[in-house]
Amino acid sequence: MDYAVLTIDYLGTLVFAISGALAGLRSRFDVFGVFIMALVTAIGGGTLRDLLLGSTPVNWLLHPTYVYIVIGAVALTYLFRTQVVALRRSRFLFDTIGIALYTVAGLQKALDYDLSPLIAVMLGVVSATFGGVIRDVLSGEPPLIFRREIYASACLAGGVVFLLLSTVVGETVSTMTASLVVFLIRFFAVRNKWSLTIPVRKRG
Amino acid sequence: MDYAVLTIDYLGTLVFAISGALAGLRSRFDVFGVFIMALVTAIGGGTLRDLLLGSTPVNWLLHPTYVYIVIGAVALTYLFRTQVVALRRSRFLFDTIGIALYTVAGLQKALDYDLSPLIAVMLGVVSATFGGVIRDVLSGEPPLIFRREIYASACLAGGVVFLLLSTVVGETVSTMTASLVVFLIRFFAVRNKWSLTIPVRKRG
Amino acid sequence: MDYAVLTIDYLGTLVFAISGALAGLRSRFDVFGVFIMALVTAIGGGTLRDLLLGSTPVNWLLHPTYVYIVIGAVALTYLFRTQVVALRRSRFLFDTIGIALYTVAGLQKALDYDLSPLIAVMLGVVSATFGGVIRDVLSGEPPLIFRREIYASACLAGGVVFLLLSTVVGETVSTMTASLVVFLIRFFAVRNKWSLTIPVRKRG
Numbered sequence: 001m002d003y004a005v006l007t008i009d010y011l012g013t014l015v016f017a018i019s020g021a022l023a024g025l026r027s028r029f030d031v032f033g034v035f036i037m038a039l040v041t042a043i044g045g046g047t048l049r050d051l052l053l054g055s056t057p058v059n060w061l062l063h064p065t066y067v068y069i070v071i072g073a074v075a076l077t078y079l080f081r082t083q084v085v086a087l088r089r090s091r092f093l094f095d096t097i098g099i100a101l102y103t104v105a106g107l108q109k110a111l112d113y114d115l116s117p118l119i120a121v122m123l124g125v126v127s128a129t130f131g132g133v134i135r136d137v138l139s140g141e142p143p144l145i146f147r148r149e150i151y152a153s154a155c156l157a158g159g160v161v162f163l164l165l166s167t168v169v170g171e172t173v174s175t176m177t178a179s180l181v182v183f184l185i186r187f188f189a190v191r192n193k194w195s196l197t198i199p200v201r202k203r204g
Numbered sequence: 205m206d207y208a209v210l211t212i213d214y215l216g217t218l219v220f221a222i223s224g225a226l227a228g229l230r231s232r233f234d235v236f237g238v239f240i241m242a243l244v245t246a247i248g249g250g251t252l253r254d255l256l257l258g259s260t261p262v263n264w265l266l267h268p269t270y271v272y273i274v275i276g277a278v279a280l281t282y283l284f285r286t287q288v289v290a291l292r293r294s295r296f297l298f299d300t301i302g303i304a305l306y307t308v309a310g311l312q313k314a315l316d317y318d319l320s321p322l323i324a325v326m327l328g329v330v331s332a333t334f335g336g337v338i339r340d341v342l343s344g345e346p347p348l349i350f351r352r353e354i355y356a357s358a359c360l361a362g363g364v365v366f367l368l369l370s371t372v373v374g375e376t377v378s379t380m381t382a383s384l385v386v387f388l389i390r391f392f393a394v395r396n397k398w399s400l401t402i403p404v405r406k407r408g
Numbered sequence: 409m410d411y412a413v414l415t416i417d418y419l420g421t422l423v424f425a426i427s428g429a430l431a432g433l434r435s436r437f438d439v440f441g442v443f444i445m446a447l448v449t450a451i452g453g454g455t456l457r458d459l460l461l462g463s464t465p466v467n468w469l470l471h472p473t474y475v476y477i478v479i480g481a482v483a484l485t486y487l488f489r490t491q492v493v494a495l496r497r498s499r500f501l502f503d504t505i506g507i508a509l510y511t512v513a514g515l516q517k518a519l520d521y522d523l524s525p526l527i528a529v530m531l532g533v534v535s536a537t538f539g540g541v542i543r544d545v546l547s548g549e550p551p552l553i554f555r556r557e558i559y560a561s562a563c564l565a566g567g568v569v570f571l572l573l574s575t576v577v578g579e580t581v582s583t584m585t586a587s588l589v590v591f592l593i594r595f596f597a598v599r600n601k602w603s604l605t606i607p608v609r610k611r612g
Contacts, residue, residue, distance in 0.1 A: 024554070032561050033554025047460070052251070054260025056462025057521060061531070064524045113261055116268045123265070133342070138541070140550050142344055146228070146237025153236055256455070258464025317465055320472045327469070337546070346548050350432070350441025357440055 009105070012098030013066055017042040017073035020135050025077070027139045034077070037135055038070050044131035049106050049123050053113055096154075096186050100179035102128035103155040104162050108171075121159035128155045151186065158182035213309070216302030217270055221246040221277030224339050229281070231343045238281070241339055242274050248335035253310050253327050257317055300358075300390050304383035306332035307359040308366050312375075325363035332359045355390065362386035417513070420506030421474055425450040425481035428543050433489070435547045442485070445543055446478050452539035457514050457531050461521055504562075504594050508587035510536035511563040512570050516579075529567035536563045559594065566590035 020041025024034035043060045050058040060066040106127025110120035129145050129152050136143040145151045162178035224245025228238035247264045254262040264270040310331025314324035333349050333356050340347045349355045366382035428449025432442035451468045458466040468474040514535025518528035537553050537560050544551040553559045570586035 027550060027554070029550075029554035030561075032559075032564070033551065036554065036560075051255055051459055052260065052262050052265060054258070054262075054462070056460065057523065058460050058462075061460060061518075061521075061523055061527050064526050067526060067530065110265075113265075115261065115265055118268050118271060119265050122271065137341060137545060138551060138554075140344070140548070142231060142233075143237065143342060146231070146233035146240065146342075151236075152240075153234075156236070255459055256464065256466050256469060258462070258466075314469075317469075319465065319469055322472050322475060323469050326475065341545060344548070346435060346437075347441065347546060350435070350437035350444065350546075355440075356444075357438075360440070 009101060010065070010069055012101055013042045013069045014073050015098050016131055017070045018077055020131070021074050021077040022081075023135050023139050025081070031074075035070070035074050037138060038074050038077075039067070040138065041131045041135040042066065042070050042073070044134040045102060045127045045129060046106070046131075048130045049109065049127045052123065052126075053109065055109070096183045097179060099128040099151070099155055100158055100182035101175070103159050103182065104175050104178055107159050107162060117163050121156065121163060124159040124162075125152055125155045128152075154182045154185040154189065157185055213305060214269070214273055216305055217246045217273045218277050219302050220335055221274045222281055224335070225278050225281035226285075227339050227343050229285070235278075239274070239278050241342060242278050242281075243271070244342065245335045245339040246270070246274050246277070248338040249306060249331040249333060250310070250335075252334045253313065253331045256327065256330075257313065259313070300387050301383060303332040303355070303359055304362055304386035305379070307363050307386065308379050308382055311363050311366060321367050325360065325367060328363045328366075329356055329359045332356075358386045358389040358393065361389055417509060418473070418477055420509055421450045421477045422481050423506050424539055425478045426485055428539070429482050429485040430489075431543050431547050433485070439482075443478070443482050445546060446482050446485075447475070448546065449539045449543040450474065450478050450481070452542040453510060453535040453537060454514070454539075456538045457517065457535045460531065460534075461517065463517070504591045505587060507536040507559070507563055508566055508590035509583070511567050511590065512583050512586055515567050515570060525571050529564065529571060532567040532570075533560055533563045536560075562590045562593040562597065565593055 017038040020038040021034050023041070024037030027033070027037075029037065043066055047058045047060065050056065103124040105124075107120045107124030109127075110123040111117075115123070132145055132151075133143045158178040158181045161181045162174050165174040165177055221242040224242040225238050227245070228241030231237070231241075233241065247270055251262050251264065254260065307328040309328075311324045311328030313331075314327040315321075319327070336349055337347045362382040362385045365385045366378050369378040369381055425446040428446040429442050431449070432445030435441070435445075437445065451474055455466050455468065458464065511532040513532075515528045515532030517535075518531040519525075523531070540553050540559075541551045566586040566589045569589045570582050573582040573585055
């Protein structure tokens with residue numbers, strides 16, 4: 001990965017870890033619990049992707065930098081909780097950039113294993129979203145991404161865009177365009193309260 | 205696998221996926237959430253089995269057909285929800301055939317890895333049941349199979365029968381007999397409200 | 409492993425399995441559910457460690473003794489539930505010895521894979537604690553170790569002590585000292601109701 005991508009990858013880890021730490025604080029966990037919540041939120045999706053592919057030891061075991069970032073995120077969350085909560089808008093920005101990049105990174109890794117495009121897109125979405133699913137399960141809450149903000153659907157659209165574009169233009173342009181697609185879908189979805197819940201006919 | 209087995213394997217995937225999709229709808233998840241619920245219910249058990257064995261990339265990554273079946277199951281569930289719910293009796297039939305076959309398939313894969321018979325039977329049961337466990341955890345409910353219908357015990361009995369029979373007769377006869385055992389135990393268990401909850405002496 | 413370590417390893421498995429079986433009984437699961445609860449509590453942490461490392465088939469698939477111990481633990485729990493509950497103090501003792509040894513065993517396995525010390529300590533803590541996390545998630549409860557008894561922090565301290573000591577003295581002395589550290593921290597933490605919940609400033 002080049003430095004620009006790596007920087008945003010680390011930023012994404014930081015933002016996801018803060019989101020997990022905040023969830024841990026809301027659940028009144030102790031320091032260890034808050035740390036584990038930050039860790040699984042930041043690296044859970046990528047870990048599941050690596051396990052499914054058989055790419056072991058999984059990525060973060062080989063690159064302790066991710067763990068240091070998570071430790072830093074936990075420290076920041078404790079020290080500046082009020083400010084972190086106030087930064088909600090910036091968090092939304094980083095978070096959306098984060099899932100866009102996680103989607104593309106997961107997708108590319110799956111393609112390296114010669115998997116079909118459909119499966120590659122799915123692994124991209126899994127990379128971007130399952131950290132949050134594990135966070136919610138550990139908090140005893142129904143997974144947020146199954147309910148709101150068409151979060152996962154934005155990843156899905158971004159993954160498809162990347163896949164199509166990358167056959168005609170270079171990787172950098174594809175990644176940036178796909179990220180922009182994810183960002184725009186999510187931005188307008190949140191602003192206009194879009195929802196993908198399909199009304200179903202009731203029984204009886 | 206021959207075509208008969210593959211057909212029933214796909215039917216099992218379809219039925220498990222519908223069961224997961226219905227759980228997702230009950231939890232008021234959006235389309236993505238309903239899809240993930242269908243996916244983990246249909247392939248969660250086999251995925252866990254493959255991960256424990258180290259058989260990676262896990263099966264469904266290599267065979268997108270399973271994912272297409274899950275997508276089809278989600279579409280069917282949305283389009284024909286009323287009818288799907290009314291088909292409860294047929295679902296019970298397919299579902300029972302499904303777990304019987306998943307048990308035997310999981311068991312055989314474990315034997316291919318030269319594991320002991322006890323462990324092989326356990327992996328068979330895991331293959332058949334853990335999709336439902338993950339479905340229930342994501343729905344925020346206590347796992348159904350830990351509570352009702354001696355579901356898992358039927359798989360266990362079928363696994364043991366397969367293991368014993370396969371030393372004396374061919375695989376096809378063993379599979380069919382084991383499936384029949386699972387079916388009969390489950391059928392009579394549900395009809396007669398059998399339960400394996402052992403009463404325990406209260407403290408004090 | 410020498411016989412002394414193996415004996416305590418088996419004792420740890422037994423005690424963790426009993427703890428899981430009791431949780432299953434409290435949740436009113438049937439025999440199968442109680443068995444699965446005992447199994448995941450006893451082997452869940454080590455299984456996750458093996459999966460993350462890529463050490464597959466995971467340990468307990470290759471050593472059915474662990475499964476026999478879990479079956480024995482379930483039988484003991486049903487037969488002697490009153491006494492088992494009364495043995496709370498001995499359980500605390502075994503449990504603490506268990507997590508200490510699981511921490512060190514996990515840590516050593518990670519070092520065999522040439523991982524960094526930070527990551528090795530984390531894998532040790534994961535080995536010791538995640539069985540309990542899965543047990544709690546399946547019971548529908550917030551994970552106990554995220555909340556109480558600075559359980560995980562004791563493992564963490566023990567892991568660090570082991571790591572530092574093992575560079576200067578032999579493995580046996582390091583293991584015993586690290587276990588003593590875990591035991592003492594946990595003992596005094598419970599007796600004096602220590603807690604690691606950091607008070608956070610409220611918003612607004």
